[in-house]
Amino acid sequence: MAISLTVNGTTHEVQLPDNVPLLWVLRDELGLTGTKYGCGVAACGACTVHIEGEAVRSCQVALADVWGPVTTIEGLGTPDALHALQQAWVDHQVAQCGYCQSGQILQAADLVARNPTPTDADIDEAMAGNLCRCGTYPRIRAAIHAAAATLREG
Structure with a gap:
């Protein structure tokens, strides 16, 4: 079928x-x-x-x-431009091995769509189920804050 x-x-x-x-x-x-x-x-x-x-x-x-x-x-992005989160990932050099990054970015996109001004605690809670073996959590958090600001500015 x-x-x-x-x-x-x-x-x-x-x-x-x-x-x-x-x-x-x-x-x-x-x-x-x-x-x-x-x-x-x-x-x-x-x-x-x-x-x-x-x-x-x-x-x-x-x-x-x-x-x-x-x-x-x-x-997530368009053929002509990265999504704000994808660009923030590049700008903040989040990826090391990169394996988890697509899942991290999509989880973050859900977060910023629901909460355009997430706090560190909001980010930590929303991202808790996404594991990064390389431990880039501080860069992930910084990238989410940057992307959220970009998205708020339009």
């Missing part, structure tokens, strides 16, 4: 079992490899994507349970 889903503004028809995790649909079926496999149990955040603007762990969402449009790291 074909299942239709919209990813980064494009509708796709996929012929996969209902219980295939969204993560594998994105990576293996659609070739969107920016979303990473980390732990498979929603504990690390590397697989974070948005469904209808909400940050979710794609390793734990079955294809049949996708309830709205999906946005991955590839769809």
